[in-house]
Amino acid sequence: MPPILAVAPVDSNTLKVLSDAGPFALGSTFGGILSYFLFKLASDERKDRVKHEMEREKELLKQLDTKDKRIDELHKELAMLKPKSQK
Amino acid sequence: MNYFYAVLLVFLGAAPALYTWLKERRLRRLALAELELARAVTAMECHMLSGATSNGDVCHDVVFRAMVRLQNARSYSLPWNMLRSPSEKQLATRRQLEIELASETCPFRGDLAAFSRAHYDAFRHKHPFQQKMHFLYVMFLYVSARGVVYCLRKLIGLFVGWEKFMEFLRRQFFLQAGAYEVDNSGAQSSLSPLSLA
Numbered sequence: 001m002p003p004i005l006a007v008a009p010v011d012s013n014t015l016k017v018l019s020d021a022g023p024f025a026l027g028s029t030f031g032g033i034l035s036y037f038l039f040k041l042a043s044d045e046r047k048d049r050v051k052h053e054m055e056r057e058k059e060l061l062k063q064l065d066t067k068d069k070r071i072d073e074l075h076k077e078l079a080m081l082k083p084k085s086q087k
Numbered sequence: 088m089n090y091f092y093a094v095l096l097v098f099l100g101a102a103p104a105l106y107t108w109l110k111e112r113r114l115r116r117l118a119l120a121e122l123e124l125a126r127a128v129t130a131m132e133c134h135m136l137s138g139a140t141s142n143g144d145v146c147h148d149v150v151f152r153a154m155v156r157l158q159n160a161r162s163y164s165l166p167w168n169m170l171r172s173p174s175e176k177q178l179a180t181r182r183q184l185e186i187e188l189a190s191e192t193c194p195f196r197g198d199l200a201a202f203s204r205a206h207y208d209a210f211r212h213k214h215p216f217q218q219k220m221h222f223l224y225v226m227f228l229y230v231s232a233r234g235v236v237y238c239l240r241k242l243i244g245l246f247v248g249w250e251k252f253m254e255f256l257r258r259q260f261f262l263q264a265g266a267y268e269v270d271n272s273g274a275q276s277s278l279s280p281l282s283l284a
Contacts, residue, residue, distance in 0.1 A: 022089065022093075023089045023090070023092040023093040023096065024092075024093075024096060026093045026096075027092065027093040027094070027095065027096020027097050027099075027100065028096055028100055030093075030097045031096055031097040031098070031099065031100020032100055034097060034100070034101040034104070035100055035101045035103070035104040036104075038101055038104035038105055038107070038108045039104045039107065041108050042104065042107045042108040042110075042111040042112075045108065045111035045115045046115070048115045048118075049111070049114050049115040052115065052118035052119050052121075052122045053118050053122075055122050056118070056121055056122045056125045059122065059125035059126055059129050062129050063125070063128060063129050063132050066129065066132040066133060066136055067132065070132070070135060073136070
């Protein structure tokens with residue numbers, strides 16, 4: 001007799017019910033565990049995405065700064081090109 | 088059977104989480120591709136500030152504008168009309184771009200390549216189904232189109248005989264050409280073989 005049955009003795013009918021429900025119990029348990037880890041992975045992906053989006057916003061701001069500098073330079077060049085009477 | 092049932096239950100139980108994970112992964116990759124696009128455009132802006140390309144160059148007037156437009160787009164696309172010949176203007180622009188990129192002092196070749204890669208990645212992750220269709224289309228055009236034409240010829244040959252079919256085509260075109268023929272009884276008639284005979 002296996003030790004578990006010595007602790008909690010069950011009759012043959014109960015054993016049959018348990019063996020029928022075995023695959024379901026196994027599947028739902030491991031499915032639940034896998035699901036937990038997959039949701040954890042999804043949450044990590046979401047955090048990374050937010051990080052990338054923030055970095056992209058910084059890049060866009062940097063682009064605006066560079067564009068401003070370029071416009072300033074163009075204005076300076078134009079001022080140099082203009083004759084003194086128009087300044 | 089019980090083993091199969093257990094494995095099926097594992098995947099059924101994990102299906103919502105699997106879907107969420109794949110969706111989030113796709114969105115993260117899309118965000119990364121968009122970040123790469125923005126980085127390439129910023130690098131190009133810096134090169135323009137340093138004077139590497141100036142007004143009048145193709146890189147400045149055409150390529151950079153296209154890059155900014157693609158960066159700010161909400162959806163992405165790739166060309167499908169690869170069979171159409173480019174116009175003279177497009178060819179001239181391409182030649183000029185090749186000349187500009189081939190020069191030894193061009194510092195932004197790598198940035199353009201990175202932008203191109205990032206644009207393809209963004210398209211791949213924004214429209215996965217379209218990208219697969221586009222890939223199959225390109226494969227069809229450049230790999231198997233000749234094979235398909237060969238198979239069609241063989242099929243036609245099976246049914247009517249290739250020589251017969253070609254003769255039929257020749258006769259058709261000959262008849263069409265005859266229908267549109269104009270009888271010029273002028274200077275051209277002296278050049279016809281009938282007049283020589």
